[in-house]
Amino acid sequence: MHQNPIRDIPHYLRVFQSYLGARMYLVFAFTLVAALAEGVGILMLLPLLQGLEGAAAPGAQGAEAPTGIGKVLHDLLAGFGWSDSTVAVVLIIIAAFIAKGALTFGALGFNAYLRAQLLRELKGRLFDDYSRMSYRYYSQRDTGHFINAINEQITQTLQSFNFLAQLVSQLVNIVIYSALAFVVAWRFGLMALVVGVVLLLFFRRLSSYVRALSRKMAGENGHLANLLIQFLHAFKYLTATDQVRPLRSTVNASIGRLTGYQMRTGIAGAFTAAVGEPIAVTAMMVIVLLQMVVMQQPLVPIMVSIILFYRGISTTLQLQGTWQKTLNHIGAVELVRDEFAAQREHREPGGTQPAPPLAEGISLRSVSFGYTPELGDVLHDISFDIPVRTSVALVGESGAGKSTLADLLTLVLKPRSGQLLIDGVPGEQIQRASWRRQIGYVSQETVVFDDTIANNICMWAGDAAADHVLLKRVRTAARQAHIAHFIETLPEGYHTVVGDRGMRLSGGQRQRLFIARELFRRPSLLILDEATSALDTDSERALQQSIDGLKGQLTVVIIAHRLSTIRNVDRVYVFDRGRLVEQGSYQDLRDAADSRFGKLVAMQAL
Template identity: 65%
Template sequence: MKNPIRDLPHYLKIFQTYLGRRMYYVFALSLLAGLAEGVGILMFLPLLQSLDSGSSSATGEMSMASEGVSAHVHDLFSLLGIHDSTVGVLIIITLAFLFKGALTFGALGFSAYLRGQLLRELKGRLFDHYSNMTYGYYSSRDTGYFINLINEQITRALQSFNSTAQLGTQSVNALVYLALAFVVAWRFGLMALGVGILLVVLFRKLNGYVRNLSRKTASENGHLAKLLIQALHAFKYLTATDQTAGLRRSITVSIHQLTGYQMRTGIAAGFTQAAREPIAVVFIMLIVLIQIELLKQPLAPILVSILLFYRGLNAMLSIQSYWQGALEQIGSMELVHQEFTKQRQYQGRDGPHVLGALDKAIRLDDLHFRYDQQLDDVIKGVNLEIPVRTTVALVGESGAGKSTLVDLITLMHNPNSGQVLIDGFPGENINLSSWRQQIGYVSQETVVFDDTIANNICMWADDSEQGVQLDDRIREAARQAHIAHFIESLPDGYQTLVGDRGLRLSGGQRQRLFIARELYRKPNLLILDEATSALDSESERAIQKSIDELKGHITVIIIAHRLSTIRNVDKVYVFEQGQLVEEGGYEKLRDTKDSRFGRLVAMQAL
């Protein structure tokens, strides 16, 4: 295990990556605040020396001016014209502490501002990365992993920054107090420095232990989030079949692990907190005893040094406390930083060419694709062309590669060899947004948001398109998807809330709402991946009519197992184990002897 103290510059560098030099402003303000308080404490020295000598007379003043710090303080008072004024000295002390308070408030307030900025910037930046990450990286992780990072771990990383900022503040204070103690009574200051070094050594192993717990806590949070999301998404199935117990055992184990880490971290923090005052008092008493009994030092500088040393030792113990607090959350900061590094590696690669509206064809040229280098190709040497404003069907048994082919056309995946050409431009040269904005995509898994029906159709259209025009577009899309009659029969109409993932709607209603959204977008390419699989026969016929009405107006790609839905397409492409094995018109392929498509049609008794 590496020494956490040695890793402090590494952690500061991570924070600086996201905050820049702004974070050091906190330390500068803390330094000024510490100096102001130190000056205020030093102002007590002449008063105490006067009491120690038993007089505030000129003799006392000369004694006060005789050497060291006292001489400098006396000169300062003389310059201000208050060398013989107790009230004036008290006013200076008060002003010093007021100034210190103002600077401390500035440091704490600016630290709070930076924490807010860090939270805003990290969450916003990570979500932007998530929006543009490769589909391959997304599919290699679970939903709980991503939610844990952006929701939980960034917040905990913020707490780590807060503790680190406080650590910096206390470090500055400790240096100021101990340095002043050293100046007033150097033997006293030397002893104080030795105590500080001893404390760092004593707490070293405890810090390493706390950091290890932090890393385990951050990892276990992600595991628990994954299990909870799975349990909630499958709530209906698990409850209806009384199969909650198995998943509950896994969740219980994860909760026990997580709370165990947190309890051990809390016990370590409790030990540090409880030990602070006894350690400070014991060491102060020892050093005072040595100063008075063995070294026979005068009382006045010792009293000032005690105050400075007590402040300094408390600051050093606070350093340990805040450093431990930073380490409690540092696993989260490490996890977040690692994720940003991975996201930079797995971001979608944008090409320079901004694509205009699709007006020629989509062509696949000797296309090969595999999900992993250790596995076989799932797309093998596919060559085909989809002319603009034609309707084509991709058919074949499950696992034939149809959905993967669509993912390549939408540029979600990059081929291992060959090219996807959109209007003659290779996919790697195309600006992704300019192509994907032209695509409407209806998948087997309905995508419905916990919001109103209207917002589910228009996807929270911006302010530039509000009012009657927007309402008309929403209603037209609903009519085309044959769901308008149902929506208008609801008490709240288009403002009806559909619930989480549309649970207040039937499967067919969710699918038609999904289709309405894609028709609202007026895409140039519409992809229907088993789009009617969840519909009843009547709804399927209605949607089929809508699709047929689009023929000749936009380009349509249909993936279908129910071959009755593709009778009117311009061309059928038949796939088997990732290879294109047949192509042609529906009736021609159906009636061709020994046709694979003909066998598929026959199996469905069409």
């Protein structure tokens, strides 16, 4: 598909306008006035050279009276009494180019300001959109896609805006130069216009090729980012088992494709840069010969025409080079644009009713859920209640749907049919944020940040080093999670940095740090999804005592394979293949004849 700059440039300008607003066009206004100032300076060469020519040969036949634009400028100067003042003309030329420099500085400075605003707008908006995207959309994309979009592709988009701004500025200059060329000598202007159009047509197919490469580079960058993220996450396993080599070949293949695209793009740019000056000089000399030999034009207009022609052709060739540079990054612009569109489409729905502190409880009424129609439902007609300030356990074999139920409780997922009620209000009517602020959630996969222990617990609620009240709350949560004794043995205590994903801690220590964070929040609902799976027996027993101590203070939902952790819950719900098959107290279910739960307890020899 060949691109059409007349159509594409306005399209991409509208894309950037949607981020920056109409203020971006001020750059082009600066450029227009700067080009006009330069044009005045160049045109003033006509009376200057004609005056010098007349002074050098007074009364000679070659010193013809000025005509056309030369006469207009001569009369204008005469009106101010400057028609015979060479110094005045020179000062006007100097003033015109000083004004051009000042206006060009204004255009470039405002362009830099807009780029900074664009970077903040794009990264800020995209991060906000990611924070509101639906979990289902997130689960369908790889991590590399999101990292690539918000980092690499936004950076490329910023560069594309810079080149596009240069491109439009060059178009403005070409229009000014062409108009002046017509004013000085319309035949010359027509020739310059024809040459410019021929050059653009000549490079059109090359530009289409560069844009196709840009789109491929944008996609390949995302693929490579995903491979690198997977490698870094699995680094310990891959190194320990010497399985880096198969992944290395895949990474090298991606790098090879990416560098190939970049090399071909660079060659296209080199070709454009290399042929520019020879074409400009050749075309200029041909037109000068036509002006002097064929059309018998006076010398002074020819000299001014040479300046205008060279400026016009040079800018036209710069335009082509800038257009190719714009297209080098246009794949990123399109990817970011499409990502914003996808986020609008897949934004998590939000209710309008704020959720006050949990007062009655949570109810599920005939809830069914499936991730995709092809795979069918993973939960079937589930109904049960979780009264406020009670503790319940969801048990069953792997794949029974327990973690899916936890995702429904946090409103991350929406039932395919049936209703989840929070204090009697349907979940889809609840403001998500107001409900989730009441939830503490501890999963099997620990979430630990590369920061201090204190910040991991309080989630940057303040400066724990300076705020003693905050530090006291952090320590209380650490004691409840039975990690305080370990923290206090560290040289820097609560200000110890734990490394990327807590790699300087053991698995059990990361899990207890995770639990401490959720206890710090003082939630109304605490969900423990296999929260003790990484803990040793003593830590598990100590944590169980902490959970038991919370009974009657908050609502606790425990998902567990190790049934020793749920002995003291108020109610147990047993699931099998997405169906609720048993419910009751721990003791009643354990002792009931033919109880599925009783068999699970017996298997663990409890």
